[in-house]
Amino acid sequence: MKHLIALVDDDRNILISLEELLKKEEFEIHTYSDGQSALIGMSRYPPELAVIDIKMPKMDGYELFKKIREKTEIPVIFLTSKDQEADRLKGLMHGVDSYVTKSGNFSKEILIETIKNTLNRKNIDKENSEKKQxxxxxxxxxxxxxxxxxxxxxxxxxxxxxxxxxxxxxxxxxxxxxxxxxxxxxxxxxxxxxxxxxxxxxxxxxxxxxxxxxxxxxxxxxxxxxxxxxxx
Structure with missing residues (x-):
C-alpha cells in the first residue's frame, strides 16, 4: 500500500516537480496550492505525512501547521526558501518533524530521504506504542x-x-x-x-x-x- 503524502506550496512549478519525483518513489501524492484547500483536502483524504511551504499568501505554513495539529498528529516537514536559523528555530518550536531549504542548492534527494526517514520513525513509534499496550x-x-x-x-x-x-x-x-x-x-x-x-x-x-x-x-x-x- 502506497504512503499518501500531501504537498502544499503556492509555487506550481515546485508542486509539479516534487509530485513527479515522489511518484517515482512509489508515493501517492495530493497537491494543494494554498492552506485552505489543503485543510479541506486533507480532511477528506488524510495523508500519512505533509510537506508544507512556509511562505504562502493568506495562510502561511505556521498557521496551516497549527490547524493541522488541532485535528491530527501526522508528521510535517517544512519547506522554506530561506536558510535562516530564525526560521528553523521557529519551525522546530512549533513542533514540526523536519525542515528542508528549497533555495540555492536545494536537493530533492535530501527531501526524499527526509520523508522516508520520517515515515520510518513514525512506524517505529507506532510499533513501540503497540508494544506498550x-x-x-x-x-x-x-x-x-x-x-x-x-x-x-x-x-x-x-x-x-x-x-x-x-x-x-x-x-x-x-x-x-x-x-x-x-x-x-x-x-x-x-x-x-x-x-x-x-x-x-x-x-x-x-x-x-x-x-x-x-x-x-x-x-x-x-x-x-x-x-x-x-x-x-
Whole structure:
C-alpha cells in the first residue's frame, strides 16, 4: 500500500516537480496550492505525512501547521526558501518533524530521504506504542488493545468490563502503590460526577470474583482500609 503524502506550496512549478519525483518513489501524492484547500483536502483524504511551504499568501505554513495539529498528529516537514536559523528555530518550536531549504542548492534527494526517514520513525513509534499496550506482571497479562486479561496463562472465564479493565490497569502500572478510591473513580469514570466512591468497592469485589473463578487463591489486589487499593 502506497504512503499518501500531501504537498502544499503556492509555487506550481515546485508542486509539479516534487509530485513527479515522489511518484517515482512509489508515493501517492495530493497537491494543494494554498492552506485552505489543503485543510479541506486533507480532511477528506488524510495523508500519512505533509510537506508544507512556509511562505504562502493568506495562510502561511505556521498557521496551516497549527490547524493541522488541532485535528491530527501526522508528521510535517517544512519547506522554506530561506536558510535562516530564525526560521528553523521557529519551525522546530512549533513542533514540526523536519525542515528542508528549497533555495540555492536545494536537493530533492535530501527531501526524499527526509520523508522516508520520517515515515520510518513514525512506524517505529507506532510499533513501540503497540508494544506498550501489552502489560505483563508476574502471572498477569493485559492486552490493552483487545481489553483481554489473562491470569496464569488463562483468559478469565468472565471477561472484565471496560471499567474493570481500567481499574486493573491503573493498579498494575504501579504495583505496590496505593491508589485511592478517588483516583480509581477518576480513571474509571472521567467526568461522570454522579458516582459514589463505594462503586469502586463493588468493582473490586467483582474483579476478584472473576479471577477466583480460575484461581481460588487469587490475592493480588490488597485493600488498605481508609486509603484504597494496591496490586501486590
Amino acid at each position: 501489552i502489560i505483563i506482571l508476574g502471572n498477569l497479562r493485559l492486552d490493552c488493545l483487545r481489553y483481554e486479561c489473562e491470569w496464569k496463562e488463562k483468559l478469565l472465564l468472565e471477561p472484565l468490563t471496560t471499567t474493570e479493565f481500567k481499574i486493573i490497569r491503573e493498579l498494575v502500572e504501579r504495583p505496590g502503590i496505593v491508589k485511592s478510591r478517588d483516583r480509581l473513580m477518576e480513571i474509571a469514570y472521567r467526568d461522570e460526577l454522579d458516582v459514589d466512591d463505594r462503586t469502586i468497592d463493588s468493582h473490586i469485589k467483582r474483579i476478584r470474583k472473576k479471577f477466583r473463578k480460575i484461581d481460588p487463591e487469587f490475592k493480588s489486589i490488597n485493600t488498605l482500609y481508609g486509603s484504597g487499593y494496591k496490586w501486590k
